[in-house]
Amino acid sequence: MKRVRVRQHVNPLSKQHLVSIALPDWSAVYQNPKQPLHLDLGCARGRFILQMAKLHPEINFLGVEIRETLVKEALQSRNDLQLTNLHYLPGNINYSANELLFSLPVGVLGWITVQFPDPWFKNKHIKRRMLQRELIDSLVEYLSKDGIFFIQSDVLKVAIEMKHHLQENPYLRLLNQDWSASSPFAIATEREIGVLNKGELIYRATFQKQ
Numbered sequence: 428m429k430r431v432r433v434r435q436h437v438n439p440l441s442k443q444h445l446v447s448i449a450l451p452d453w454s455a456v457y458q459n460p461k462q463p464l465h466l467d468l469g470c471a472r473g474r475f476i477l478q479m480a481k482l483h484p485e486i487n488f489l490g491v492e493i494r495e496t497l498v499k500e501a502l503q504s505r506n507d508l509q510l511t512n513l514h515y516l517p518g519n520i521n522y523s524a525n526e527l528l529f530s531l532p533v534g535v536l537g538w539i540t541v542q543f544p545d546p547w548f549k550n551k552h553i554k555r556r557m558l559q560r561e562l563i564d565s566l567v568e569y570l571s572k573d574g575i576f577f578i579q580s581d582v583l584k585v586a587i588e589m590k591h592h593l594q595e596n597p598y599l600r601l602l603n604q605d606w607s608a609s610s611p612f613a614i615a616t617e618r619e620i621g622v623l624n625k626g627e628l629i630y631r632a633t634f635q636k637q
């Protein structure tokens with residue numbers, strides 16, 4: 428399938444992105460909607476969860492991505508492979524997290540991943556970064572007991588900020604004090620592969636809900 432070209436960064440605070448995510452009927456999306464769910468935020472072309480879904484048919488995977496053209500491409504790949512445990516939603520997670528989380532079957536959310544979020548280097552753009560405290564509080568409220576919240580970035584400043592925000596949440600426990608040398612998942616994301624190929628450092632942290 429032809430890869431679509433997209434702009435580098437999308438401003439999640441721009442008016443066009445302050446709209447609710449259209450929520451599906453989960454029983455029409457997944458073959459077994461009551462299976463544990465892995466939520467990947469800012470999934471881009473969704474290759475990470477596509478490979479994960481093939482490896483783990485006993486888990487449902489959901490990617491949320493603000494750039495709709497990428498979601499269309501990801502859904503086409505999902506359909507071509509006829510995977511019934513994988514779905515992608517176009518939308519701004521910072522705007523619609525509560526509605527999305529509330530709509531999910533109760534108690535399914537077992538993993539949350541935020542991997543290489545857009546760094547927004549300038550101080551005046553920090554509010555555009557995905558992992559804000561408010562979003563974390565919503566996500567952690569719906570994360571199952573013992574559920575995993577994993578973050579990674581190649582930008583130290585962004586990784587430190589994400590880790591700091593997650594450490595402030597009283598229900599999360601950091602599993603390793605130092606940055607983790609590897610991801611807990613068998614599949615690398617597209618960005619992760621690119622960074623590893625350049626031999627650059629990745630800062631990773633895994634939290635578990637108490």
Ligand SMILES: C[S@@+](CC[C@H](N)C(=O)[O-])C[C@H]1O[C@@H](n2cnc3c(N)ncnc32)[C@H](O)[C@@H]1O
Binds near residue numbers: 468519
């Ligand atoms: C640098 S890419 C990383 C993609 C992928 N996670 C990886 O590791 O290869 C960050 C992605 O997050 C998406 N994104 C940024 N803000 C978002 C938001 N508020 N809601 C949903 N997706 C968002 C961007 O469009 C982009 O595709």
